[in-house]
Amino acid sequence: MNKLKQLSQATALCALMAAGAARAGEVEVLHWWTSGGEAKAATALKATLQKQGHTWKDFAVAGGGGDSAMTVLKSRVVSGNAPAAAQIKGPSLQEWAREGVLTNVDAVAAAGKWDEVIPPVVANIMKYQGHYIAAPVNVHRVNWLWANPEALKKAGAKLPTTWDEFFVTAEALKKAGIVPVAHGGQNWQDFTVFESVALGVGGVDFYKKALVQLDPATLTGPQMEKVLATFKRIKDYTDKNAPGRDWNLATAMVIKGEAGMQLMGDWAKGEFIAAGKAPGKDFICAAAPGTQKAFTFNIDSFALFQLKNAANQKAQQDLATAIMSPEFQELFNLNKGSIPVRTGMKMDKFDDCAKQSAADFAADAKAGTLVPSIAHGMAVPAAAEGAMKDVVSQFWNSDKMTAKDAQAKLASAARTK
Ligand code: GAL
Numbered sequence: 001m002n003k004l005k006q007l008s009q010a011t012a013l014c015a016l017m018a019a020g021a022a023r024a025g026e027v028e029v030l031h032w033w034t035s036g037g038e039a040k041a042a043t044a045l046k047a048t049l050q051k052q053g054h055t056w057k058d059f060a061v062a063g064g065g066g067d068s069a070m071t072v073l074k075s076r077v078v079s080g081n082a083p084a085a086a087q088i089k090g091p092s093l094q095e096w097a098r099e100g101v102l103t104n105v106d107a108v109a110a111a112g113k114w115d116e117v118i119p120p121v122v123a124n125i126m127k128y129q130g131h132y133i134a135a136p137v138n139v140h141r142v143n144w145l146w147a148n149p150e151a152l153k154k155a156g157a158k159l160p161t162t163w164d165e166f167f168v169t170a171e172a173l174k175k176a177g178i179v180p181v182a183h184g185g186q187n188w189q190d191f192t193v194f195e196s197v198a199l200g201v202g203g204v205d206f207y208k209k210a211l212v213q214l215d216p217a218t219l220t221g222p223q224m225e226k227v228l229a230t231f232k233r234i235k236d237y238t239d240k241n242a243p244g245r246d247w248n249l250a251t252a253m254v255i256k257g258e259a260g261m262q263l264m265g266d267w268a269k270g271e272f273i274a275a276g277k278a279p280g281k282d283f284i285c286a287a288a289p290g291t292q293k294a295f296t297f298n299i300d301s302f303a304l305f306q307l308k309n310a311a312n313q314k315a316q317q318d319l320a321t322a323i324m325s326p327e328f329q330e331l332f333n334l335n336k337g338s339i340p341v342r343t344g345m346k347m348d349k350f351d352d353c354a355k356q357s358a359a360d361f362a363a364d365a366k367a368g369t370l371v372p373s374i375a376h377g378m379a380v381p382a383a384a385e386g387a388m389k390d391v392v393s394q395f396w397n398s399d400k401m402t403a404k405d406a407q408a409k410l411a412s413a414a415r416t417k
Contacts, residue, residue: 048322085303105134
């Protein structure tokens with residue numbers, strides 16, 4: 001009798017294991033998180049998925065800002081070989097959904113009460129025709145200035161809060177033999193700096209009209225001329241090795257004190273943290289000059305592609321569930337430099353930069369001063385963004401192009417469909 005019982009228990013266990021094995025799937029995930037802090041954050045995502053018994057297939061395409069990753073993604077989807085999940089952001093999510101290649105995660109979203117825990121401004125981006133087609137991981141703030149306090153001290157310079165002060169500080173750093181501005185001359189980095197200047201010099205209303213609504217009169221108007229002139233002045237304070245440099249190498253210059261400042265989103269904080277540096281002590285985070293009362297947001301999210309294999313479909317839905325879990329949101333964002341996208345999260349493990357970001361995100365959402373980052377795919381369709389980004393870099397790199405020339409080109413690039 002006992003033997004029989006043992007046997008049936010063993011059979012039940014085998015059946016359970018077989019069912020488990022059948023349920024375990026593989027998720028191939030496309031992303032571009034290859035720098036120090038980014039890689040740590042990606043590892044957190046991988047570990048979360050593996051904990052559920054699934055297999056993670058890494059599909060990392062290096063290149064800050066993700067342009068290379070998007071090119072590779074297009075060719076994979078066109079050849080009928082889409083990954084399970086891909087880091088896709090902003091209006092591009094809608095473009096992919098329109099192609100009919102994404103799967104919806106409504107069941108996961110309903111079970112996880114996403115409508116209650118995702119701010120509406122974010123939820124709208126994650127939905128296509130009312131259905132969730134992507135899972136958000138974080139909120140990055142783009143309008144930050146990073147500084148090395150030692151370098152500022154050596155130069156007898158102060159942390160700038162306006163663009164006039166910025167150039168005074170830059171001049172002092174230069175005199176002290178320190179590279180004033182760490183920069184990587186890649187078009188997305190040029191565009192990242194440009195949007196912070198646009199916000200700081202032009203203000204929120206100008207930013208919305210010019211870089212969200214793409215209003216031709218604003219793009220060709222006097223304020224944009226001032227923005228472009230200010231933007232171009234920054235170039236004199238970058239070093240001769242800037243062209244082509246990766247953003248994380250620029251951040252490393254600030255970490256080491258070779259450079260004084262960097263204008264970059266808070267994925268840069270992930271680099272400082274990965275290097276063992278502490279905010280307020282080894283580095284300073286501050287709103288980019290003139291942008292204290294505004295917030296350019298950049299939300300990383302994973303879109304899920306239609307798959308045929310049932311086990312992989314299950315793994316894919318589990319990934320979406322895991323992404324929105326409070327545990328994952330905390331661990332991931334502590335490494336990534338961003339803040340959780342999920343509302344109501346405890347921030348006690350986060351540093352002062354993240355706490356400031358979270359407080360400002362809420363305040364700016366209320367005040368109407370929360371704006372989407374154009375340089376990071378949040379504001380306008382990819383075609384217009386790409387064309388405008390190229391114009392901004394041409395202007396940055398050219399000795400001949402005037403601000404007026406650049407304005408005309410920007411207005412025409414904004415019409416790219
Ligand atoms: C952004 C992305 C961030 C960060 C950065 C640099 O577009 O949203 O997560 O990875 O590029 O690669």
